[in-house]
Every structure is written in structure tokens, then in C-alpha cells.
Amino acid sequence: MVKAVVFDYGVGNLLSIKYALERVGFPVSIGSEVQDLAEADAIILPGVGSFTPAVEKLECAREVLKGKVAEGVPLLGICLGLQLFFEESAEGSGVGLAFFKGKVVRLQGDLKIPHMGWNTLDIVKPCELFDDIPNGSYVYFVHSLYPVPVDESIVCTKTFYGASFASGVVDKNVFGLQFHPEKSGDVGLQILRNFARVVRR
Amino acid sequence: MPLAKRIIPCLDVDHGKVVKGVNFLQLKHAGDPVEMAKRYSDDQADELVFLDITASHEKRDIMRQYVERVADAINIPFTVGGGIRNVSDARNILCSGADKVSINTAAVEKPMLITELSDVFGRQCIVVAIDVKCNLTPAEGKVTVQTSKGPVWFEVTTYGGRKATGIDAIAWALQAEKLGAGEFLITSMDKDGTESGFDIELTCAISEHVHVPVIASGGAGLPQHFYDVLTTGKADAALAASVFHYNKYPVPIIKNYLHKTGVPIRQ
Numbered sequence: 284m285v286k287a288v289v290f291d292y293g294v295g296n297l298l299s300i301k302y303a304l305e306r307v308g309f310p311v312s313i314g315s316e317v318q319d320l321a322e323a324d325a326i327i328l329p330g331v332g333s334f335t336p337a338v339e340k341l342e343c344a345r346e347v348l349k350g351k352v353a354e355g356v357p358l359l360g361i362c363l364g365l366q367l368f369f370e371e372s373a374e375g376s377g378v379g380l381a382f383f384k385g386k387v388v389r390l391q392g393d394l395k396i397p398h399m400g401w402n403t404l405d406i407v408k409p410c411e412l413f414d415d416i417p418n419g420s421y422v423y424f425v426h427s428l429y430p431v432p433v434d435e436s437i438v439c440t441k442t443f444y445g446a447s448f449a450s451g452v453v454d455k456n457v458f459g460l461q462f463h464p465e466k467s468g469d470v471g472l473q474i475l476r477n478f479a480r481v482v483r484r
Numbered sequence: 485m486p487l488a489k490r491i492i493p494c495l496d497v498d499h500g501k502v503v504k505g506v507n508f509l510q511l512k513h514a515g516d517p518v519e520m521a522k523r524y525s526d527d528q529a530d531e532l533v534f535l536d537i538t539a540s541h542e543k544r545d546i547m548r549q550y551v552e553r554v555a556d557a558i559n560i561p562f563t564v565g566g567g568i569r570n571v572s573d574a575r576n577i578l579c580s581g582a583d584k585v586s587i588n589t590a591a592v593e594k595p596m597l598i599t600e601l602s603d604v605f606g607r608q609c610i611v612v613a614i615d616v617k618c619n620l621t622p623a624e625g626k627v628t629v630q631t632s633k634g635p636v637w638f639e640v641t642t643y644g645g646r647k648a649t650g651i652d653a654i655a656w657a658l659q660a661e662k663l664g665a666g667e668f669l670i671t672s673m674d675k676d677g678t679e680s681g682f683d684i685e686l687t688c689a690i691s692e693h694v695h696v697p698v699i700a701s702g703g704a705g706l707p708q709h710f711y712d713v714l715t716t717g718k719a720d721a722a723l724a725a726s727v728f729h730y731n732k733y734p735v736p737i738i739k740n741y742l743h744k745t746g747v748p749i750r751q
Contacts, residue, residue, distance in 0.1 A: 298581040302556045333606060395720060397608045397666060399697050401488040401530055401750040421488060421750040423561060425583075425608045444487060466561045466583065468525070 287325040291315040293332040303465035309479035330362025335375030365459030384433035410439040422467040490530035490721035525558040536566030555581025586611040589642040602664025612665040645673040672702040679705025687717035707741035
């Protein structure tokens with residue numbers, strides 16, 4: 284039995300991601316203790332709150348998370364969860380988990396912010412997370428910042444809003460999505476199904 | 485493709501049941517919010533709004549139960565409004581699985597509520613709903629807008645349109661945005677229920693002044709109305725109830741029409 288944990292590190296909606304994963308036949312528990320992470324075979328870092336408080340709350344779990352990633356445990360970050368995988372963020376002070384080199388910057392220009400609603404995925408690199416996802420599929424975004432990876436080769440999908448940005452980033456067992464698969468209809472469910480398959484392999 | 489325009493069915497909920505006539509074909513228990521949510525979600529609705537009109541002391545528990553059931557049944561974003569007066573009310577809804585809360589009268593009466601909610605949950609969760617009536621009497625200090633009816637100003641109403649506040653809607657939207665509103669739901673009380681089209685002039689005036697997304701509401705009757713408000717009206721999303729409930733124009737028909745007329749839409 285795979286033990287997958289949605290890590291609760293603040294306020295907000297954790298039920299949607301739990302329910303969506305359960306819908307694709309992948310039961311998960313919500314855990315808020317470091318011990319929950321230590322025992323996990325897969326970890327989901329959901330997307331709620333803002334960078335600095337999240338970094339503070341993750342402080343106690345930082346070493347455990349790093350250890351799990353080094354062991355090869357699949358880690359999925361969604362929205363803020365993805366942004367925490369980088370080194371720093373324009374949203375606030377604090378050091379990210381630094382699984383990826385680069386920083387998180389603000390959306391800028393003559394745009395409505397947050398970038399809220401359905402936008403398309405341009406799949407720029409094959410990745411098992413996007414198996415059976417047609418190029419140009421719509422997914423749901425709600426964010427005001429986006430990641431800028433130093434290493435372009437980790438970018439799997441790009442999305443255009445004022446400028447093109449990395450909306451899906453993958454390096455080995457670390458998966459990051461700037462959009463919300465749990466809110467992205469059938470396309471989102473397929474992405475979560477793909478994640479479940481990666482975990483079970 | 486750019487960001488898609490959103491089509492949002494709205495459901496009025498009382499004691500955990502959808503009220504107003506509902507007339508879906510092949511829907512066994514018309515009025516169950518979960519079934520209706522699923523149906524709309526399957527129909528490619530981009531988001532849903534639930535407006536809770538329950539006026540009783542057991543409201544919290546009822547809301548929590550149906551919000552949880554809806555969250556378990558669909559995976560598109562949904563907003564819940566109606567009777568949210570403080571951080572604890574909002575937490576109750578968001579932790580049950582809703583993505584956003586909508587506040588209206590409570591925000592007008594206590595503007596700092598917007599900041600309190602946005603500080604705790606993030607501004608993307610906070611929809612400020614504004615019910616607006618067109619006021620034809622010139623008044624000092626209001627933003628005058630030239631419309632087909634002549635010069636008017638847009639007045640905020642509260643308590644479901646029953647109370648005129650004397651507050652200018654454009655000024656209120658700007659203030660609410662500064663306080664932390666993440667999105668506006670603008671309902672024209674003049675158009676609501678008429679099925680004669682959205683108030684394009686109102687929607688456009690608000691949309692041009694604010695920098696967060698605007699959902700237009702009130703007056704939808706034909707596919708053309710959606711086109712008008714999403715193009716000329718500069719709305720980011722259009723909300724409607726009866727056109728969808730009565731299956732007059734199901735969501736896919738509206739979306740197909742918009743797609744054919746060149747509006748970016750998710751299909």
C-alpha cells in the first residue's frame with residue numbers, strides 16, 4: 284500500500300487535491316507533522332498561502348523533505364508548492380527548498396493580476412506527467428508570481444500570459460505545476476493519474 | 485491562445501437545496517446542488533458560484549456539508565457567497581473545499597473585512613460582489629459615465645438590491661481593490677432577471693478602472709449577450725442562472741457560439 288501525504292503547512296483548501304487524487308484511485312492522507320512526511324512514499328505540497336509564512340512553516344520539515352527527495356520519493360508541488368522548490372521569491376523573504384535553481388518573480392505588464400482562469404499548456408518537453416495530454420489543453424491558473432528556472436531543460440510546459448512562463452517543471456522525482464490540476468477538469472485528473480502511475484512504479 | 489473567458493453558472497442554495505426553478509432534462513432530483521454542480525462541470529462550465537440564501541441559525545453546518553459534497557464531486561473552481569461576515573465564516577467555507585468566498589453587504593458595511601480575509605487566505609480567494617443600480621440623478625462627487633441613457637452614475641446597493649447606499653460603485657471597486665479584493669462580481673440590479681442582456685456600460689466602466697478580473701452578472705438571455713459583455717463590456721467572465729437552469733441555452737451552446745465568434749474559450 285502506497286502511503287501518499289498531502290502536507291498541510293498552513294491555511295486553505297486541502298480537500299480539493301485530496302478528493303481529486305482519490306477520484307483517480309489514489310488515496311492520500313492529509314498530514315501536518317514532520318513524522319507524516321518521514322513515512323511517506325509520495326508527498327504533495329499543495330498551493331495555498333504566500334511564500335514567507337510557508338517557508339517559515341516548512342522550516343521544521345526542510346531536512347526531511349530534502350532527504351525524501353534524495354531517496355527518490357516522488358514530490359509534487361502545486362502553485363505555491365512549486366514556487367517553494369526554487370531558491371527565492373519576489374513575494375517575500377526567506378529561502379526556498381532550492382530543489383531547482385532560480386527564483387520566483389511577479390507577473391508584470393498591462394495585465395489583470397492574479398492570472399486567474401483557464402489557459403493553455405504548450406508542452407515543450409515530453410514528460411510522463413503529461414502523458415495523454417494533448418498539446419494546447421486548458422488548465423486552471425490562479426497566481427500572481429511564476430518561477431524562472433536557471434536550467435531551461437527542466438521546463439516541460441510553458442503558458443503565455445503577457446509573456447511565456449514555465450507552467451510545468453520536472454527534474455527526476457520532483458514535479459512542479461504552476462496551475463491547479465485538482466481544479467482543471469478531466470485534463471487535471473489525467474495529470475494526477477499520471478502522477479499516481481509514477482508513484483506506483 | 486490567450487487566457488480564456490469564463491462562463492459561470494450561478495446556483496441559489498437554501499438549506500442545502502438549489503432553489504429557483506430548475507429544469508434539467510434527465511435530472512432525477514432537480515435542486516440537489518451536487519448533482520447540478522456535476523452536470524455543469526460535465527458541461528464544461530469554467531467555474532461555479534453558489535449563493536447561500538439560508539436565513540437560519542443552523543446555516544453554518546448546512547453550508548459546510550454541501551460545500552464538502554460539492555468539492556468531492558467536481559474538480560473545477562467554485563465560489564460560495566451569502567452570509568460570510570468574518571474570518572471564521574470564510575475559513576469554514578474554504579476549509580470545506582470551496583476555492584473562493586464572495587462577500588457583498590458585509591464588505592460595504594465593514595470594508596476592512598476585505599483586508600482581513602485577504603491577509604489570511606490570499607486575495608485570490610476573495611471575491612467582492614457589488615450589486616449596482618444605475619442612478620440618473622446627477623450627484624456631486626460621483627463618477628459620471630456617459631451611457632445610452634445619458635449621463636449616469638452607478639450606485640452600490642446592499643441587502644439584495646433593497647437598500648441604496650449612495651456609494652459610487654466605481655469608487656467602491658477601487659477602494660475594495662486597494663483593500664485586497666481579488667476579483668469582482670458585478671451584478672446589474674436593473675438588468676437582473678430581465679434576460680435583455682448584461683449591462684455593458686456598467687461592466688465596461690468597472691473593468692476599465694480595476695486591475696483584477698471582473699465577472700459580469702444580471703441580464704443574460706441569449707448567446708449574443710455573452711459575446712457583448714465579454715468583448716465590448718471587457719468582462720473576464722460572465723455569470724448567469726436561468727438561461728442555464730432552464731436548459732434554454734446550455735453551457736456548451738453558449739461556448740460554441742463564443743468560440744465561433746472568436747472569443748477565447750475553453751472547450
